[in-house]
Amino acid sequence: EDQVTQSPEALRLQEGESSSLNCSYTVSGLRGLFWYRQDPGKGPEFLFTLYSAGEEKEKERLKATLTKKESFLHITAPKPEDSATYLCAVQADGGAQKLVFGQGTRLTINP
Amino acid sequence: DAMVIQNPRYQVTQFGKPVTLSCSQTLNHNVMYWYQQKSSQAPKLLFHYYDKDFNNEADTPDNFQSRRPNTSFCFLDIRSPGLGDAAMYLCATSRGIGGVDGYTFGSGTRLTVV
Numbered sequence: 001e002d003q004v005t006q007s008p009e010a011l012r013l014q015e016g017e018s019s020s021l022n023c024s025y026t027v028s029g030l031r032g033l034f035w036y037r038q039d040p041g042k043g044p045e046f047l048f049t050l051y052s053a054g055e056e057k058e059k060e061r062l063k064a065t066l067t068k069k070e071s072f073l074h075i076t077a078p079k080p081e082d083s084a085t086y087l088c089a090v091q092a093d094g095g096a097q098k099l100v101f102g103q104g105t106r107l108t109i110n111p
Numbered sequence: 112d113a114m115v116i117q118n119p120r121y122q123v124t125q126f127g128k129p130v131t132l133s134c135s136q137t138l139n140h141n142v143m144y145w146y147q148q149k150s151s152q153a154p155k156l157l158f159h160y161y162d163k164d165f166n167n168e169a170d171t172p173d174n175f176q177s178r179r180p181n182t183s184f185c186f187l188d189i190r191s192p193g194l195g196d197a198a199m200y201l202c203a204t205s206r207g208i209g210g211v212d213g214y215t216f217g218s219g220t221r222l223t224v225v
Binding site for chain 2: 004009034036041042043044045046049087098099100101102103104106
């Protein structure tokens, strides 16, 4: 069964304090790994898709990386508006190819 | 802007009273999904439509049904809501079953059961 585990569950940082969020996964064959941002009371917003180990993608202060067992979302010099829950999801190759989500990391950036 | 729209944003229903949540999309995506998300938990897939083909997850309770009358609209029917069905319900779409461009989500409907 495909599984996604995110850590930590919650993270509180000061503005400008860089850190990383972790997403560990087990999947029979990885088609893609997705990162989403979710603000309170809203639907997830797509950030990145990663397809193969060694791949990296960047968007503003965010950079996502992928290995064969985990993905990291690095946040550089975060601002209060980066506060949100960050969700990781995997899509297996073959079969229904549905997204399986982790429970998310709730990130709070204090000014 | 092309988007996924869910109505209503907030729904309060009585225990046991049928309720319908709606989702519409202007993306012309052929796959539509319904997820249930409880507080601080991962979104859980209930079912999806690939065009008109309905695909139910094995552990989705019979209490949950869905209809897709056309490409643009999809409905989630909860026949007899229980207190445990209180959650955020998320509709998402993708282009093709692979959805490697990522799913596009609506803003969700927060369901309260009283």
